[in-house]
Amino acid sequence: MITRLFFIFFLPACLIGAAVIHTPQAPKPSQYHLSKVTAKGEVIHAWGGPWSCVCDSRSGLLWEVKSDSEDIHDGRWTYSRLLQNQGVANNGDCYFEAERCDTEDLIRHTNQEQLCGSKHWRLPTASELHTLVTTEVKPGSPSIETGYFPKTQRGDYWTSDGNLPLKGVYSYLKFGGAAVNFINGQTITIPYRNAAFTRLVTNRSSTCHIAPQ
Amino acid sequence: MSDRSKSPVWILLHAALVIAVTCSLFSGLRIATLSKPAIASIEELLPQGEVHSVHFLSAILLSLVALAYLCSRVLRRFRARQQYGHKPLNYHRVVTWGGISLLAISLASGWLLFAGISKLPLTRTLHFCAALGLTAYIFLHAGVYLVQFGQNALRYILKPATTRRAQLILSCSFLIIFLLGGWLLLSRFTYYQLPVSTIPADAIIDIDGHANEPQWADAEVLQISTDGGANFYQGRTDIRLKALQNGEEIYFHISWQDPTESLAHLPLIKTDQGWEIQQQGFEKFDESRYYEDKFALLLSSHCDFAGAGTAHLGRSPLPDKPANWHGKGYHYSQSGQLHDLWHWKAVRTNKMYLADDNFIGAPDIVRAGIRRYTAGYQQDGKESGAYVMNWKWYSPNNITPKRLPSDTKVLAPFQNLDQKGKLDWTISWFDYQPYSAESDQVAPGTLMPSVLYTSNRFEGDRADVRAKGVWRDGYWTLELVRKLNTASPLDIPIEDGTCLWVSAFDHAQVAHTRHTRAIQLNLSNAL
Ligand code: HEM
Numbered sequence: 042m043i044t045r046l047f048f049i050f051f052l053p054a055c056l057i058g059a060a061v062i063h064t065p066q067a068p069k070p071s072q073y074h075l076s077k078v079t080a081k082g083e084v085i086h087a088w089g090g091p092w093s094c095v096c097d098s099r100s101g102l103l104w105e106v107k108s109d110s111e112d113i114h115d116g117r118w119t120y121s122r123l124l125q126n127q128g129v130a131n132n133g134d135c136y137f138e139a140e141r142c143d144t145e146d147l148i149r150h151t152n153q154e155q156l157c158g159s160k161h162w163r164l165p166t167a168s169e170l171h172t173l174v175t176t177e178v179k180p181g182s183p184s185i186e187t188g189y190f191p192k193t194q195r196g197d198y199w200t201s202d203g204n205l206p207l208k209g210v211y212s213y214l215k216f217g218g219a220a221v222n223f224i225n226g227q228t229i230t231i232p233y234r235n236a237a238f239t240r241l242v243t244n245r246s247s248t249c250h251i252a253p254q
Numbered sequence: 255m256s257d258r259s260k261s262p263v264w265i266l267l268h269a270a271l272v273i274a275v276t277c278s279l280f281s282g283l284r285i286a287t288l289s290k291p292a293i294a295s296i297e298e299l300l301p302q303g304e305v306h307s308v309h310f311l312s313a314i315l316l317s318l319v320a321l322a323y324l325c326s327r328v329l330r331r332f333r334a335r336q337q338y339g340h341k342p343l344n345y346h347r348v349v350t351w352g353g354i355s356l357l358a359i360s361l362a363s364g365w366l367l368f369a370g371i372s373k374l375p376l377t378r379t380l381h382f383c384a385a386l387g388l389t390a391y392i393f394l395h396a397g398v399y400l401v402q403f404g405q406n407a408l409r410y411i412l413k414p415a416t417t418r419r420a421q422l423i424l425s426c427s428f429l430i431i432f433l434l435g436g437w438l439l440l441s442r443f444t445y446y447q448l449p450v451s452t453i454p455a456d457a458i459i460d461i462d463g464h465a466n467e468p469q470w471a472d473a474e475v476l477q478i479s480t481d482g483g484a485n486f487y488q489g490r491t492d493i494r495l496k497a498l499q500n501g502e503e504i505y506f507h508i509s510w511q512d513p514t515e516s517l518a519h520l521p522l523i524k525t526d527q528g529w530e531i532q533q534q535g536f537e538k539f540d541e542s543r544y545y546e547d548k549f550a551l552l553l554s555s556h557c558d559f560a561g562a563g564t565a566h567l568g569r570s571p572l573p574d575k576p577a578n579w580h581g582k583g584y585h586y587s588q589s590g591q592l593h594d595l596w597h598w599k600a601v602r603t604n605k606m607y608l609a610d611d612n613f614i615g616a617p618d619i620v621r622a623g624i625r626r627y628t629a630g631y632q633q634d635g636k637e638s639g640a641y642v643m644n645w646k647w648y649s650p651n652n653i654t655p656k657r658l659p660s661d662t663k664v665l666a667p668f669q670n671l672d673q674k675g676k677l678d679w680t681i682s683w684f685d686y687q688p689y690s691a692e693s694d695q696v697a698p699g700t701l702m703p704s705v706l707y708t709s710n711r712f713e714g715d716r717a718d719v720r721a722k723g724v725w726r727d728g729y730w731t732l733e734l735v736r737k738l739n740t741a742s743p744l745d746i747p748i749e750d751g752t753c754l755w756v757s758a759f760d761h762a763q764v765a766h767t768r769h770t771r772a773i774q775l776n777l778s779n780a781l
Pocket residue numbers: 255256268271272273275276350353354392395396399400407408410411
């Protein structure tokens with residue numbers, strides 16, 4: 042009788058009691074190769090913010106993150122490609138220069154403010170920039186992880202690969218630079234004078250290193 | 255317990271009843287977690303997923319058993335007069351009569367809820383109380399039998415007196431045939447019908463929320479009751495629908511009761527410590543106070559229960575995907591079939607004369623760095639569209655606004671949340687200036703709108719549905735239009751027989767009202 046009472050009334054009552062007491066855990070982010078870094082260079086929680094850079098522990102590269110705050114990192118600004126006097130100066134659109142903008146303007150300003158604790162910002166190579174391309178994106182989104190890289194435009198982003206022969210309608214301009222297109226992730230060669238987007242990178246930062254495997 | 259063994263048919267019906275009541279109870283309590291936090295506190299014991307179909311399948315089984323029981327009572331009463339006298343009243347007979355009454359209440363209120371007639375919140379409460387009563391009944395009836403007689407009781411209800419196999423198999427087959435037949439009837443022939451009137455291609459319908467074109471006056475009205483949402487009148491609102499089509503586009507005119515026009519969407523308030531978001535539940539993606547009014551239409555070529563079978567309840571109905579924050583559930587399509595979702599928002603899309611064009615598809619992959627996983631509920635293109643929220647990063651505590659007005663006087667009209675009258679709770683990106691702590695002269699206690707318009711349109715696929723809503727005297731009136739066939743892979747073409755569901759949101763983020771039976775569009779007299 043006692044065992045029956047236990048199984049039929051006491052056990053269910055205990056189960057209900059336990060379910061009431063038990064509070065489900067809030068969801069937690071899982072380990073990931075990208076991490077968010079603040080403007081001061083501190084790594085923050087995967088769901089925290091705001092952040093100014095992203096560290097990729099697969100490549101050890103620290104990437105600039107774009108904003109919509111009309112500062113120098115605004116994702117809408119475009120730049121013509123100028124690198125070590127190669128290319129076209131001041132042919133992109135931004136609000137932070139008296140003249141129009143080129144990639145060197147962004148590099149200079151970003152190093153001056155020591156974004157995320159680094160003063161070695163530069164243009165990425167095409168293969169470096171390509172490591173950010175993902176194909177499994179939401180419909181209409183740029184081919185990048187927008188959870189880490191918000192305000193990315195569906196357009197071309199400059200790389201440091203230059204002096205490449207131009208083809209087709211632009212062949213009369215002879216040489217151009219490589220850009221990665223964040224609609225389909227392809228690398229293309231476009232004239233230096235084009236106004237394209239730019240995301241800077243550094244491999245010399247104190248916060249971002251290749252994670253030991 | 256009487257000494258006589260039970261007949262095979264009794265055993266079969268009792269077993270069917272045990273199964274039906276258990277399934278109804280567990281699936282029903284899961285449905286109750288949507289609006290009853292007390293039931294949500296035992297969520298660990300309840301099933302997850304698409305429980306509505308389970309509830310309705312067991313409802314049919316229960317109804318069949320009840321019918322069989324009624325028939326046998328009538329027969330027995332007829333025979334009993336001649337054979338036995340009355341059974342003596344004892345504890346179990348009293349309990350059994352209590353149980354039978356509760357089952358009758360569950361059945362009656364359940365079918366009323368299903369049909370969507372009666373005062374739904376009251377019927378829902380009755381249905382819920384009967385479910386609680388049945389829980390007690392199971393213990394008082396089955397529990398006490400088991401305590402009294404142990405395994406013998408089980409043997410008694412499982413082992414038939416005679417071994418008349420044929421009778422058992424026959425009645426078993428009957429039950430299964432009736433169950434399947436009932437399911438077919440219920441899932442195919444219980445839709446509301448919305449006749450879509452055909453209008454000439456050159457008739458002009460202004461999408462202005464006023465529906466004063468003569469074509470609307472001629473269109474047939476479908477009125478349905480929806481409930482189970484947050485706010486409104488005890489979570490209930492009645493929705494009136496009309497539809498027109500001209501061979502190219504389909505127009506909807508929808509009105510529903512809403513005692514308040516809620517436009518203060520997550521307003522910001524200045525405190526001594528800085529700016530904060532006014533919120534009650536937003537951290538768990540279930541804001542139910544400081545939110546704009548919304549309305550949603552779900553369109554699908556499938557007409558299954560629970561919003562074309564997309565409503566999967568529970569904290570983690572998908573075991574290999576993240577749990578949701580509010581514990582209520584997810585919308586997703588299990589078959590990979592796409593369902594169209596038009597999501598009109600009184601502040602964020604109304605000003606653009608649009609409804610957000612969303613869809614419900616297969617569960618999305620998990621995207622790192624994003625706190626809210628929404629499974630199959632997704633947007634048709636574009637990361638954000640035409641508005642952004644006026645904070646750099648969400649926090650339940652202090653936030654930093656993106657922009658502030660250059661003259662704080664423009665905030666004066668927003669200081670009373672309860673005030674009636676038209677007020678535009680959006681602010682223009684270009685009229686405000688970038689935030690800086692030094693230039694922030696706003697006095698503590700001041701409220702500020704938080705929806706910043708950056709342009710006046712969505713682009714691409716997300717702008718396929720034009721819509722405008724107007725609130726007047728306790729009613730929202732909404733007009734919508736979309737091409738019957740947009741040719742976008744993220745939209746479904748609207749045809750004769752397409753099913754529709756509607757949900758209203760009264761200053762709530764996810765706690766919307768719902769109705770059980772699908773609405774079928776009737777375009778049979780199409781051009
Ligand atoms: C959800 C669970 C259950 C429900 C809704 C239920 C319902 C009922 C009902 C309505 C009757 C009356 C039938 C009649 O008048 O002929 C009945 C009889 C009976 N039930 Fe259940 N039952 C449940 C579970 C159980 C369990 C688990 C047991 C056994 C351990 C059990 C043992 C009995 C017995 C022995 C009788 C016959 C009483 C008699 O012959 O007078 N029931 N049950």
